[in-house]
Amino acid sequence: MQHEDVASGALPYSAESDPRVSRNGAGQPEEIERDSERAQFEAAWTGGLGDGSTMGTALFDERELRDAQTPQDSDLGGGLYLTTDELSDLHSTRDFIRLLRSKNLDVAKIKTAVVYEYELESLQIELVKLQRWIQEQGKRLAILFEGRDAAGKGGTIRRFIEHLNPRAMRVVALPAPTEEERGQWYFQRYMKQLPNRGEIVFFDRSWYNRAVVEPVNGFCTREQYERYLQQVPEFEHMLVEDGVLLVKFWFSIGKEVQSIRFNSRRRNPLKQWKLSPLDAKAQDLWDAYTKYKEVMFSRTHNSFSPWIIVQANSKRRARLESMRHLLSLIDYDGKEKARVGLFPDPNIVTRFHRGSIKTD
Numbered sequence: 001m002q003h004e005d006v007a008s009g010a011l012p013y014s015a016e017s018d019p020r021v022s023r024n025g026a027g028q029p030e031e032i033e034r035d036s037e038r039a040q041f042e043a044a045w046t047g048g049l050g051d052g053s054t055m056g057t058a059l060f061d062e063r064e065l066r067d068a069q070t071p072q073d074s075d076l077g078g079g080l081y082l083t084t085d086e087l088s089d090l091h092s093t094r095d096f097i098r099l100l101r102s103k104n105l106d107v108a109k110i111k112t113a114v115v116y117e118y119e120l121e122s123l124q125i126e127l128v129k130l131q132r133w134i135q136e137q138g139k140r141l142a143i144l145f146e147g148r149d150a151a152g153k154g155g156t157i158r159r160f161i162e163h164l165n166p167r168a169m170r171v172v173a174l175p176a177p178t179e180e181e182r183g184q185w186y187f188q189r190y191m192k193q194l195p196n197r198g199e200i201v202f203f204d205r206s207w208y209n210r211a212v213v214e215p216v217n218g219f220c221t222r223e224q225y226e227r228y229l230q231q232v233p234e235f236e237h238m239l240v241e242d243g244v245l246l247v248k249f250w251f252s253i254g255k256e257v258q259s260i261r262f263n264s265r266r267r268n269p270l271k272q273w274k275l276s277p278l279d280a281k282a283q284d285l286w287d288a289y290t291k292y293k294e295v296m297f298s299r300t301h302n303s304f305s306p307w308i309i310v311q312a313n314s315k316r317r318a319r320l321e322s323m324r325h326l327l328s329l330i331d332y333d334g335k336e337k338a339r340v341g342l343f344p345d346p347n348i349v350t351r352f353h354r355g356s357i358k359t360d
Helices: 002-007 030-047 062-067 084-088 093-102 107-137 153-161 213-217 222-241 255-267 277-282 286-300 315-329
Strands: 140-147 169-172 199-204 244-252 307-311 349-351
Touching: 093 107, 107 153, 107 199, 107 315, 140 153, 153 169, 153 199, 153 244, 153 315, 213 222, 213 277, 213 286, 222 244, 222 286, 244 315, 255 277, 307 315, 315 349
Parallel strands: 140 199, 140 244, 169 199, 244 307
Antiparallel strands: 307 349
């Protein structure tokens, strides 16, 4: 449509003369009226209410960072109850904010939730575009999600795939190897799960189990471990050389945050399925995990398959910024029309290097 082209700046356009633009009672185009109300809304959020009170302008402030380290990390707005009558009496953004405050609700926290949902939806739209491009171009994309227990890997994957076409993507979370698989080449069972042409595969843990989890818990011999470290760069080089797009995320959390999340799982019957026998030992084996993790980085980080470190003490920031990082790597069709920035926050997402700040 011509109007859509105009919106992108392709043709000169005037809303005043366009008969297709609906108008309000004063004859003003509703599109302009919406823009004006949006400006007022943003001013109300960022500039206060005119009564001397102000709100923080940061997307994620100190309070949200603290909240992300509590059991209520994902329960933002859980106590929000507004009746239909209350909502029907609202005439402005200021009225809405005053209503929230009258109920002792944290307006800044609600603002953060609203902005987070907008950013998440915007990035998910880009992921849909990316998947379509992968399908059309016949590309193969494998994304590895690694990190300590309770680092937020599974929740991040769920946000990645929420609106993707299930016919062109898979999530791989393999159980412990069978007796038959133990007699195979270590990488063999993972090779079966690699992406086909036009497909994205999300690995919720991967062949890097042997780099950290297995040696820490005594699930492999020293000889098997050393052989693995020699072979994994060669294995990944073959994948990349054959055209597989390979992205490796490590979700990094602090020891205290892990403990809080474990306690949350124990209390919440809907999350208890996430607990495993290994979780019970994770805190006691913290230093051992750290030791093997550092060896893994030093032996398997390289130019063709680098490790991407995601600071994940805040689940929401980790989700958004890992999405941005993936999207920033690939020039898919329609990328230039994204409604949010696609460059990740360097304070959250970085490539591994020897001087990296260590959270875990």
